[in-house]
Amino acid sequence: MLVINRDEVAGLLSMKACIGVMQEVLAALSAGEAVQSLRQVLPLGEGNLLGLMPGQLRQEAAAGAKIISVFPHNHGAGLPSHQGAVVLFDTATGMLKAVVDGREITAIRTAAVSAVATRLLAREDAGVLAILGTGEQAVSHLEAMLLVRNIREVRVWGRTGSKAQKFAADMSAKWNVKITAAATVREAVQDADIICTVTASTVPVLSGEWVKKGAHINAVGACRPNDRELDSALAAMSRLYVDRLESAVHEAGDYLIPLGEGVIREGHIIGELGELLHGRIEGRAHPAEITLFKGLGLAIEDLAAADYIYNQAVRLQKGIEIAW
Known part of the structure; x- marks a missing residue:
């Protein structure tokens, strides 16, 4: 299993590349080639929440979920409001392939979808x-x-x-x-x-x-x-x-x-x-x-971005390999 941190995500997923990835996955979603469930939200009080967003990329044989915390008032303390990770599995074997920083993915893919x-x-x-x-x-x-x-x-x-x-x-x-x-x-x-x-x-x-x-x-x-x-x-x-x-x-x-x-x-x-x-x-x-x-x-946007990052990391030998 690969662990890919925030700095590596930023280096592996350019905005230009992400715009292309988002265009492809949005088209796949509307065509039924990518599937997801509605996000599950657990309120944590004081306007804070924990979100779970699962999905599957059929063509890429990948599935997983984004787990994210949203703490809107963090800005006042100099902290990010959104923090979390994307967990990526291989649907052919059920193997856990990667845990990828979710904060940087959110920052990049949200804007990339707006660009589309x-x-x-x-x-x-x-x-x-x-x-x-x-x-x-x-x-x-x-x-x-x-x-x-x-x-x-x-x-x-x-x-x-x-x-x-x-x-x-x-x-x-x-x-x-x-x-x-x-x-x-x-x-x-x-x-x-x-x-x-x-x-x-x-x-x-x-x-x-x-x-x-x-x-x-x-x-x-x-x-x-x-x-x-x-x-x-x-x-x-x-x-x-x-x-x-x-x-x-x-x-x-x-x-x-x-x-x-x-x-x-x-x-x-x-x-x-x-x-x-x-x-x-x-x-x-x-x-x-x-x-x-x-x-x-959407969960499917995070998964598509994480899958792209994982493939880039394997190709370029980035990330930390952990026995699981």
């Missing part, structure tokens, strides 16, 4: 990016968006202004693009072509009245039925796509809350990214439409 959605749904001429949030996902989403659209300007907003300013300074030094900190969400998203919401908020931070026609939104911060980052008006005015329909109708507060309010109806979700990849549903139909991807994060 952006590639499919954002306007080709999209050039202004707004990022709401300043944590790990803000960093990874910036990299991912730069890979799929010709971004010329980035604005970032965070609840703590100093963190937004530091993000802008650090990322400006890393990427050849103009990045500025915005004082308000409205200022950040004004005239933005792509908006990524990657906050830990449980209540709306983004209002539909601030979003310009033709924008594309990746909403990936809220992952529980009672949590959301978007107001109901924005959900109603958007063409809504998801990573997995079964997950969205059970877990996505950005869909379930406006549905409960009667602002939208069942059927408001156009479909899954995998269906879009197969050409079974229509994507953006008009340049002025607002498209919205609601991502929850």
